[in-house]
Amino acid sequence: MNNLVLSIDDDNDILRLISQILNGSGYNVITADKAVDALRILEEKKPDIILLDVNMPDINGIDLLKQIKSRKIFQDIPVIMVTVESDINTLKLAFDAGAVDYITKPIKAVELIVRVSSMLKLKKEMDVRKEREQRLAEITRELAVKNRILKGLSFIDELTGIGNRRLFDMILEKEWKRAKRYLQPISLIIIDIDYFKNFNDTYGHLKGDDCLKTVAKVLSKTIKRPSDIVARYGGEEFAVILPDTNEENAVKLAEDMRIGIENLNITHISSEIKILTISLGVASVIPNQNLEMSFLILLADRALYDAKNNGRNCVKVASLNDIFKTKIG
Structure with missing residues (x-):
């Protein structure tokens, strides 16, 4: 032309x-x-x-x-x-x-x-x-979008779509520092699906995956504030970080989660009560200079251990008075 x-x-x-x-x-x-x-x-x-x-x-x-x-x-x-x-x-x-x-x-x-x-x-x-410059700028924008997506994916559990352990560790550290700075309470709930190994053995791993996704969905729907974080802690365990939340409110939320799963009435013939349930351990502290973040996790773990050893399908709480028992236990 x-x-x-x-x-x-x-x-x-x-x-x-x-x-x-x-x-x-x-x-x-x-x-x-x-x-x-x-x-x-x-x-x-x-x-x-x-x-x-x-x-x-x-x-x-x-x-x-x-x-x-x-x-x-x-x-x-x-x-x-x-x-x-x-x-x-x-x-x-x-x-x-x-x-x-x-x-x-x-x-x-x-x-x-x-x-x-x-x-x-x-x-x-x-x-x-x-x-060429426009194409380069376009490619740069596309790469930036993909990098943001990849960064987001690196904090998301692929199976359940909720936060993964990496996100949990990052958010807990950030919220712990914030709570220490402002002398505010921070609560942690650690959750375990009761008899999950038996569920997998009975119904197969595909049903087990569906079970994990269902539990993650219920837990995510139960939290009310954007600052509250639900993450897959590992295997069949989940964790919930609750900034600026005292023990009373954390226990209430944990109980709502327990009831939410129980009310699904998902058949689990390998469980003692024949439906899918969860056990929950709650810990709540106000951080100070003498308290390490790991204590909060140890307390919540201790509370979960108590829940699993007291019939499961329940909420248990561990306090700072249990730290010594946690260390030697």
């Missing part, structure tokens, strides 16, 4: 001469002898290059150039000024307005062809470069 040249000049003899020269060199030329016609043509047909007379009767050529360059869709079109003048100030104004070159009247055929050809070649190279 031949390049399209828009020639703007109030002198029709100049327009005919430019058309004759450039048409003979394989270019398609459209002409305008008024600024209003030039702007209309620009809207209808986006030319590859513009030849613009500096002195127009209805509007100064430089002012017209400024109008053209003010439109984003026209900013990449190279403009060569055509002038009888070679005044430095005039040319400076033209270049400042966005012109890339100029030719003087009277028009010389060889000079016109060379300058138009050179500018179009440069424009093509710039268009290719711009396209």
Whole structure:
């Protein structure tokens, strides 16, 4: 496809001469002898290059150039000024307005062809470069999105869709530090599916996976605040981090979770009560300089141990008074 040249000049003899020269060199030329016609043509047909007379009767050529360059869709079109003048100030104004070159009247055929050809070649190279830069920017954006997704996935348990152990460790450390700074309580619930190994052995691993997903869904629906986090702690164990939550409220939430699973009435013939249940251990402390985060986990583990050794399907609580027993137990 031949390049399209828009020639703007109030002198029709100049327009005919430019058309004759450039048409003979394989270019398609459209002409305008008024600024209003030039702007209309620009809207209808986006030319590859513009030849613009500096002195127009209805509007100064430089002012017209400024109008053209003010439109984003026209900013990449190279403009060569055509002038009888070679005044430095005039040319400076033209270049400042966005012109890339100029030719003087009277028009010389060889000079016109060379300058138009050179500018179009440069424009093509710039268009290719711009396209590459746009593609690179697009690829960069795509990679950024994928990296965010991958980062998110690295904190998500693939089976259940809730947080994984990595997320649990990160959030617990952050919330522990916050609780210590503001002297606020923090609670932890550790949950175990009762007789899960027997469930797997009886119904198969696919049903076992469905069981894990169901439990995760119920636990996630039971928490009420965005700051509360449910995570898969490992195997059939889950953990719930409850910032700024005292023991009473943590126990109440744990009981709601226990009831939520029990009310599903999922058959579990290998369980003592023949339906799926969970055991929950609750620990709640206000961190201080003498208390390590690991104590909270040890307490919740101790409480879960008590729940499993007291008939399962129940909620048990461990307090700071149990730390010594936890250490030696």
